[in-house]
Structures are given as structure tokens and as C-alpha cells.
Amino acid sequence: MPLSNHTGLNDALRSQTSIKWQECFNRINRGQNNLAGLKEFSEAWNLATEAWQPRNINDPNWRRDLNKVEVGKAILLISTCRRLPGLLEWLLDAVRDNFHLIIAEVDVYIAHFEETQDPLVVLQLVNRVREWFNAWSPLTEYITSAWPAGTSSSGVGLSHTILSQYTAVFQRHLFASLPPAFAAAFKALISATLRRDDSGLIPLIPHHKPLWDAFEIIGLTDRYESVIAAVGYERIEEHILASCAGEWVETQMDKLRAWMTEVLIEWLLLTYARNAVGQDNARAMMQGVASRFDFHINKVVCDLRTREIFDIIIAYPDSMGALHDIRHCLQRVDGREPLVAALRKANRKRLLHPGADTTLILAQYVATIRCLRIIDPPGVLLFKVADPIRRYLRERPDTIRCIVANLVGDEDGGDTLVENEPVQPLHQVEVDDYLDSTWEPEPNDAGPDFRANKPSDVISTLVSIYDSKDLFVKELQVLLAQRLLAINNDDNERLDKERRNIEILKIRFGEAPLQVCEVMMKDMSDSRRTDVHVQSQKDSVVHPTIISTNFWPPLESSDIVMPGQFKQMQESYSKEFCVFKPDKKLKWLPHLGTIDMVLELEDRKVEAKVPPLEAAFIELFSTKEVWTMDELVAGVGNVDRIAALKALTTWVDLGVLKEDTENTFRLLEVAEEKVTLEREPRTVIAAEEPAPASSLHQQQAEQMRVYWKFIEGMLTNLGSLSLDRIQNMLKFAPGYDQTIDQLAAFMDAARREGMVVERDGHWKIA
Structure with missing residues (x-):
């Protein structure tokens, strides 16, 4: 049974094969007698393969003079016999078998380019590959010329099919055989079409449509589209770096877009819209490309300004153009996080270190506030950048003092820190009102505490570095005390200025916190009236500033006792004061203030305006001419020897005293000629002038x-x-009002002194 079935299957296969073979034979023979049709088909096949055979174009005799009409008829006959796919398959196999001829030439050109780096070599290579492509291309005009009338559309379609398959195979073999160095070589060629010669007018390689048609024919445009775009991107980067780096005064975006229109648009049109029909078509084809290149302009400008951001902030307000560029670019480019990271890194490296003065850090912080408000009005970027600056400033002991000095107007020019800021109450944290029609949600990249720390005016931002404004009010009192005590009795202008400052500060901090400052100002006025009355009763050269101890910050104490006539003047003034105000008593602070002196010596008069310690020392010399350091110190009280040496050096420099031997001084009634004396040099360490009032940091300690x-x-x-x-x-504890940060600082200082130890966040006695 199986044998019978197997036999039946073979018979059916033979029958079917015979039928198919007969159909094919009849189709090729076309029903003619004998083998005439088969002979015609064979001749047509030979003629077609002769016409389409890929040849070595380096051979002078590679061309064949064939009758196009005859070749077209042969191809039409093969197509009629439905054997055109077989002919095309033969052609593609022939292209593959002969492609080594093209590979050999490609390798030669690439090697030559690597030696010379001349883009003209790559242009020659492209033209040569195009010659090979055209030489091996099936001559499809044979088909259209021989096709019967009325069927031209079929012929055109068939021609397109044959040519597209040939092109695909040719390009596949070409790209598979190109060496890795070809990408760099092709990039050099594209760059040469965009770069200009020394005159700046003519491209190094002619930039015209035939060149790009050649790229299109052999498939380079699609294959290396990213390389072509990279050339345009690099040209943009070079121009931006050359023309925009360090140019911050004016915005550069409009200039860059104008440059793109003048320089790049022509190149882009030939690159991406060379086959456009009319301006509307070209505009439609260029829309996506122009958008990508405009995005790249924004990206490069944003990256450049990100690298320059620290210096841009330093240059504010002369860098307004750069700030507007950044704001514009960030609307298109996702560069917010890199900008924050770059600015924080620059701040750590160039600003937040012990070598930077606190006033400088505050000035940069204020400039950062103003600049980032321009870049990002909601304040998210400022919130992220300001946090490390605020934490660092909070750790500096003189931060409050510097801020306060700028609030009241530092005589050294520090008032520029808050220049042009409106005088208004300090900003208070506001709770979101969701019923407000103008309410807006927080930005997507805002931090969890963004709303609570949303920046307002500069002064409020500076004060908000600390948890309480009471610290600033206390420092205001200290600074005001120092400034008031430095004012002479006849300096009404400075006193009026301080009074105006207090009025401004009332607006910022409120009336109640500045009541102590009001008392201090009243003391100054009362002191002047008291002095006028005392002077009217008994004329005196002493003009003290009389203050209420309970309402002024603690003043620096001293053990200086003014000798001689200074003591007599103080006692005389005190008596007259007690007569005027019997219920009060003066307690002198002789180490504060200044004394105008005129020393009458034998041959000269010396005028000097000196601190009390210098005056006390020179007064002692009125009793005898030679004093030792120990005697002088004992004569004025317990004085630091370094401060004493500095005070005596003042008179030595004025030629009033002379140090005969170390720590022994003599009064020069008659001036000596200035001669160079050989003596061992002494290193004098200048002590800082004591502040009239203790700083807030010292009071807290x-x-x-x-x-x-x-x-x-x-x-x-x-x-x-x-x-x-x-x-x-x-x-x-009674009177305790310190914050936990101040307590932490104190405990850390106690740990450094070995009084306590800290482990796992817990403290215990050492």
C-alpha cells in the first residue's frame, strides 16, 4: 500500500513538472515552430547582458557601441517572456562580483586623503564613485524607447523598479566596503562647502546643486545625514564662541539669528531643500531643519553662559544682555539643572572659602539674587543656588554686622550693597490663598520648602538668613552705639544722617524693636544740651558724650586712669554736672574718644589728635623726662603692653619721644636731627582699636x-x-533667649576646649 502511494505521488510530480516546463517553453518560444522563438530569446538575453554587463571603467575599451533600439527590443522580449526578474537578478549578481574594482579605488583615495587631509581628494572620490555608478547603471531608456505606444506608463514604472533595485544593491555594497576613515573624510568635504577662503567670500569647495545631487545619487546624503548636520552644528558653535564669549552687555540672540540667515540659510537650502519647487515648498521642507538648528543655537549659547555665569553675576548690571540670553534659551533648552550645578560649583571654589571677605560674599549673594530673578522670576533657581551661600554666611561671625552696616550705610562705601532697594517692611512668609484668582501653583522643579522661602526684596532675603530678626536689631544697637560715640559734638550732619537711618530702619523692622535706638538718639541730644549748660557755667575743654548705661549695649571696659590735668578736668566737669543734675553721677570711660593736643616744647609746638592712652602717656612726661615701660604702664593703670608700645610709638614717630634703650623712653624738648641710628629692629604688632561697644558675637559668648x-x-x-x-x-533659665544654632556653636566651642565631649548627638562632661 505505501509503495502504491509513493508511486502515485511520483507520477503526479512528474506530470506537474512537465506541465510547468511546457508552459515555460511555450512562453519563451512564443508558439513558433521548432525552436525559432527559443533562439530569438537566447539572442535577446545575450544582447541585454552584453549591454548591462558591469565593466572596469579604467579599461580604455570598456564602452560598447550597441544599438539602443535593438537592446530595448531585446529587453522588451525578455519582459514579454516574463524573464526580466531573472535578468535583473543576473545584473545584481554581476555588480556584486565586480565591486572589488570600486573598493580598490576607494582605498587609494582614502589613503591619499589621510596623507594630505585635502577635502578635494574626497570630492574626487565622490565623483569617481558616481562615474562607476553611472557606468554600471542599467540603461532604462532602452525600455522606455522600445516600449509599445500606449504603454509608456508601464515602461516608466518598470524602469524605476529596475533602477531602484540596482541603486539599493550598489549602495549596500558601497557602504559595506567603505573604510572607517571615510566618515571623517566626508565630514571634511562637507565642512569645505561651508567654510570660506581667506577673502571670506568663496567656499573652499563649490557649494552647488550638482554636488549634492552626486551625494544623493550614491546615497551619501541619507547615510551620513548626522555628519552633515554635525558640520552645521560645529560651524554654529565656532561662531558663537568667537563672537559671544565675554560679550554680556547686549543680547546676542537676534545677532545670531541674523548671522544664520546670512550665512547658513543658503547652505541649508541646498543641503535639505534643493529639490523644492517654489518658496512655499522650500519653507515647508526647511521648517523642521531650521527648528533643529535654532535649538542648537539656544543650546550652545546656554552652555556658554552657564560656564560664564559666575563672572556674569560679578559684572552685573553691565551683563544684562547675557542674563536675558540665558532666560530666552532656558525657555527652549533644558539647562536649568546644569546652570544650578555650575553656579554652585563656582561659588564653592571662588566664593565660599576663608579667603573671601564677608562683605564680598554678601555683595555676590545680592548680585546673585538680582541676576537669578531676571533669569527665573519664580525664584526656583535662586532657591537652589542660595542655600549653600546662606548656610555658609550663617556660620560666619561677622555676617550680621556686615549686613547691618550696609543697612545703615557704611562709610566705606558698603551702602552700594542694597542700592536702589525700596524702603519697605521686611517680607513676611505668606500662606497660600487658593481662593485668589491670581494664585499659581509651584513650578515643577521647586523644592519642598520653596514656598516658605520664596524670595522677596533683597533686604528681607538677607535678614532671612537667620531665624529671627532680633539678632539684627541687637547688632543694629551695637553698631549705632559705635557710630554715635564716634561723632563729635559739632558734627550735626552725621547725627542727622544717623537719625534718618533710624527712621528708615523703623519702616523695615517696625517701631517697637528700635525703641532702644530711639533712646540712644535722645541721649545724644540730651548730652549736647547738658554739655552746653555745663560749659555756660564753667568753660571746659572737655566735651563728653553722656549716655544712659541701661539703654546702651555693653561698652568695652578699661582700667585706664587719666593722670595730671586730664584727671582734674574730669573731676571739674563732674562737679558741674552734679550741680545741674544732682540725682545722677558721671562714670567716665577714659579709654574712649579722642583728644586734641598741643605740646609746647622748648623749640617747637606739636599738634596731634590722639586716643586717650597716647595723651595719658605724654602727660606723664610733664613730670619727668625719662620713663620706663613698666613705670608708664603703672602710671595709667593696667594696660596691655602691646597697646602701650603702640601708643608710645606714635610719639616716637612724631619726634616727641626717643627710645634710648629698649623699653626706656625720653622726652625730646629739643628736636634731634634725623639720622640713621643702628639698633636692633623691633617687631611691633599693631593692636586693633577697641570698639566702643561689644559686638553681638561677644555679647552672645x-x-x-x-x-x-x-x-x-x-x-x-x-x-x-x-x-x-x-x-x-x-x-x-531666667533671661535665656538663645537659638539652638547658637547653643550648638557654644557647645562645639566647649568641646574644643575639652570641657565636654559629643558622641552620637549626645553631650556629656569630659
Whole structure:
């Protein structure tokens, strides 16, 4: 049974094969007698393959003079016999078998380019490949010329099919055989079409439509589209770096777009819209390309300004153009995070270090606030950039003092820090009102605390570095005390200026916090009236500033006792004051103030305006001419020897005293001639002038020393405690008003002195 079935299957296969073979034979023979049709088909096949055979174009005799009409008829006959696909398959196999001829020439050209780096070599290579392509291309006009009338559309369609398949195979073999160096070589060629010669007018390689048609024919345009775009991008980058780097005064975006229109548009049209029909078609074809190139302009400008952002902020307000460029570019380019990272890195490297003065850091911080408001009005970028600056400033002991000095107008020009800021109350954190029609949600990249720390005016932003404005009010009192005590009795202009400052500060901080400052200003006015009355009763050269101790910040103490006539003047003035105000008594602070002196010596008069210590020393020389350092110090009280040496050096420099031997000084009644004396040089360390009022930092340190006994008792009786628990327990101590940050700073200082130790956030007695 299986044998019978197998036999039947073979018979059916033979029958079917015979039928197919007969159909094919009849189709090729076309029903003619004998083998005449088959012979005609064979001759047509030979003629077609002869016409389409890929040849070596380096051979002078590679061309064949064939009758196009006959070749076209042969191809038409093959197509009629439905054997055109077989002819095309033969052609593609022949192209593959002979492609080594093209590969050999490509390798020669690429090697030549690598030696010379001449883009003309690459142009020659492209033209040569195009010659090979045209030489091996099937002559499809044979088909259209021989096709019967009325069927031209079929012939055109068939020609397009044959040519497209040939092109695809040719390009596939070409790209598979191109060496890796071809991409760089082709890029050099494209660059040469965009770059100009020394005159700046003529491209190094002619930039015209035939060149790009050649690229299109052999498939280079699509294959290396990214390379072509990269050339345009690099040209944009070079121009922006050359023309925009460091140019911050005016915005550059309009100039860059004008340059793109003048220089790049022609190149882009031939590159991406060379086959456009009319301007509308060209505009439609260029829309996507122009958008990509415009995006790249924004990206390059944004990257450049990001690298320059720190210096742009330093140059504010002369860098307004660059700031508007950044704002414009960030609307198209996702460059917010890189901008924040770059500015934070630059701040850490160039600003937030011990070598930078606090006033400089504050000035840069204020400039950063103003610049980032222009770039990003909602303030998200400022919130992210300002946090490290604020934390660093909070750790500096003189930050509050510098801010306050700028609020009241520093005589050294520091008032420019808050210049042009409106005088208004300090900004208060506002709760979101969701019923407000103008309410807007937070930006997507805002941090969790963004709304609570949203920046307002510059002054409020500076004050918000600290948790409480009470610190600033106390520092205001200290600074005001120092400034008032430095004012002479006849300097009404400076006193009026301080009074105006207080009025401005009332607007910012409110009336109640500045009541102490009002008392200080009243003391100054009362002091002048008192002095006028005392002077009317008994004329005196002493013009003291009389203050109310309870309402002024703690003043620096000193053990200086003014000798001789200065003591007599003080006692005389005190008597007259007690007559005028019997319920009050003067307590002199002789180390503060200045004294105008005229020294009458034998041969000259010396006029000097000196601090009290210098005056006290020179007064002692009225009793005898030679004094030792120890005697002088004993004569005025307990004085630091360095300060004493500095005071005596003042008179030595004026030629009033002379140091005969070390630490022994003599009064020069008769001036000596200035001669160079050989003596061992002495290193003098200049001590800073004592401030009339203790700084806020010093006051806080003194207050914390008072509470140390409380802290010591806690840690002794209760063992190790966390900082939060110490803070909560200290709140029960009378008068304790320190923040937890101030407590942490004090505990850290105590740890450095070996008084306490800290482990895992808990403190205990060392």
C-alpha cells in the first residue's frame, strides 16, 4: 500500500513538472515552430547582458557601441517572456562580483586623503564613485524607447523598479566596503562647502546643486545625514564662541539669528531643500531643519553662559544682555539643572572659602539674587543656588554686622550693597490663598520648602538668613552705639544722617524693636544740651558724650586712669554736672574718644589728635623726662603692653619721644636731627582699636558663659543629653533667649576646649 502511494505521488510530480516546463517553453518560444522563438530569446538575453554587463571603467575599451533600439527590443522580449526578474537578478549578481574594482579605488583615495587631509581628494572620490555608478547603471531608456505606444506608463514604472533595485544593491555594497576613515573624510568635504577662503567670500569647495545631487545619487546624503548636520552644528558653535564669549552687555540672540540667515540659510537650502519647487515648498521642507538648528543655537549659547555665569553675576548690571540670553534659551533648552550645578560649583571654589571677605560674599549673594530673578522670576533657581551661600554666611561671625552696616550705610562705601532697594517692611512668609484668582501653583522643579522661602526684596532675603530678626536689631544697637560715640559734638550732619537711618530702619523692622535706638538718639541730644549748660557755667575743654548705661549695649571696659590735668578736668566737669543734675553721677570711660593736643616744647609746638592712652602717656612726661615701660604702664593703670608700645610709638614717630634703650623712653624738648641710628629692629604688632561697644558675637559668648553653670549641672546630674533636650531645659533659665544654632556653636566651642565631649548627638562632661 505505501509503495502504491509513493508511486502515485511520483507520477503526479512528474506530470506537474512537465506541465510547468511546457508552459515555460511555450512562453519563451512564443508558439513558433521548432525552436525559432527559443533562439530569438537566447539572442535577446545575450544582447541585454552584453549591454548591462558591469565593466572596469579604467579599461580604455570598456564602452560598447550597441544599438539602443535593438537592446530595448531585446529587453522588451525578455519582459514579454516574463524573464526580466531573472535578468535583473543576473545584473545584481554581476555588480556584486565586480565591486572589488570600486573598493580598490576607494582605498587609494582614502589613503591619499589621510596623507594630505585635502577635502578635494574626497570630492574626487565622490565623483569617481558616481562615474562607476553611472557606468554600471542599467540603461532604462532602452525600455522606455522600445516600449509599445500606449504603454509608456508601464515602461516608466518598470524602469524605476529596475533602477531602484540596482541603486539599493550598489549602495549596500558601497557602504559595506567603505573604510572607517571615510566618515571623517566626508565630514571634511562637507565642512569645505561651508567654510570660506581667506577673502571670506568663496567656499573652499563649490557649494552647488550638482554636488549634492552626486551625494544623493550614491546615497551619501541619507547615510551620513548626522555628519552633515554635525558640520552645521560645529560651524554654529565656532561662531558663537568667537563672537559671544565675554560679550554680556547686549543680547546676542537676534545677532545670531541674523548671522544664520546670512550665512547658513543658503547652505541649508541646498543641503535639505534643493529639490523644492517654489518658496512655499522650500519653507515647508526647511521648517523642521531650521527648528533643529535654532535649538542648537539656544543650546550652545546656554552652555556658554552657564560656564560664564559666575563672572556674569560679578559684572552685573553691565551683563544684562547675557542674563536675558540665558532666560530666552532656558525657555527652549533644558539647562536649568546644569546652570544650578555650575553656579554652585563656582561659588564653592571662588566664593565660599576663608579667603573671601564677608562683605564680598554678601555683595555676590545680592548680585546673585538680582541676576537669578531676571533669569527665573519664580525664584526656583535662586532657591537652589542660595542655600549653600546662606548656610555658609550663617556660620560666619561677622555676617550680621556686615549686613547691618550696609543697612545703615557704611562709610566705606558698603551702602552700594542694597542700592536702589525700596524702603519697605521686611517680607513676611505668606500662606497660600487658593481662593485668589491670581494664585499659581509651584513650578515643577521647586523644592519642598520653596514656598516658605520664596524670595522677596533683597533686604528681607538677607535678614532671612537667620531665624529671627532680633539678632539684627541687637547688632543694629551695637553698631549705632559705635557710630554715635564716634561723632563729635559739632558734627550735626552725621547725627542727622544717623537719625534718618533710624527712621528708615523703623519702616523695615517696625517701631517697637528700635525703641532702644530711639533712646540712644535722645541721649545724644540730651548730652549736647547738658554739655552746653555745663560749659555756660564753667568753660571746659572737655566735651563728653553722656549716655544712659541701661539703654546702651555693653561698652568695652578699661582700667585706664587719666593722670595730671586730664584727671582734674574730669573731676571739674563732674562737679558741674552734679550741680545741674544732682540725682545722677558721671562714670567716665577714659579709654574712649579722642583728644586734641598741643605740646609746647622748648623749640617747637606739636599738634596731634590722639586716643586717650597716647595723651595719658605724654602727660606723664610733664613730670619727668625719662620713663620706663613698666613705670608708664603703672602710671595709667593696667594696660596691655602691646597697646602701650603702640601708643608710645606714635610719639616716637612724631619726634616727641626717643627710645634710648629698649623699653626706656625720653622726652625730646629739643628736636634731634634725623639720622640713621643702628639698633636692633623691633617687631611691633599693631593692636586693633577697641570698639566702643561689644559686638553681638561677644555679647552672645558672654551670655552663654553665664548659662554654662546650668549646662554643667544638667550634664553632671542627668548624664549625656541631646542638644534639643539641653535647649528645652535652658528655656527655664531666667533671661535665656538663645537659638539652638547658637547653643550648638557654644557647645562645639566647649568641646574644643575639652570641657565636654559629643558622641552620637549626645553631650556629656569630659
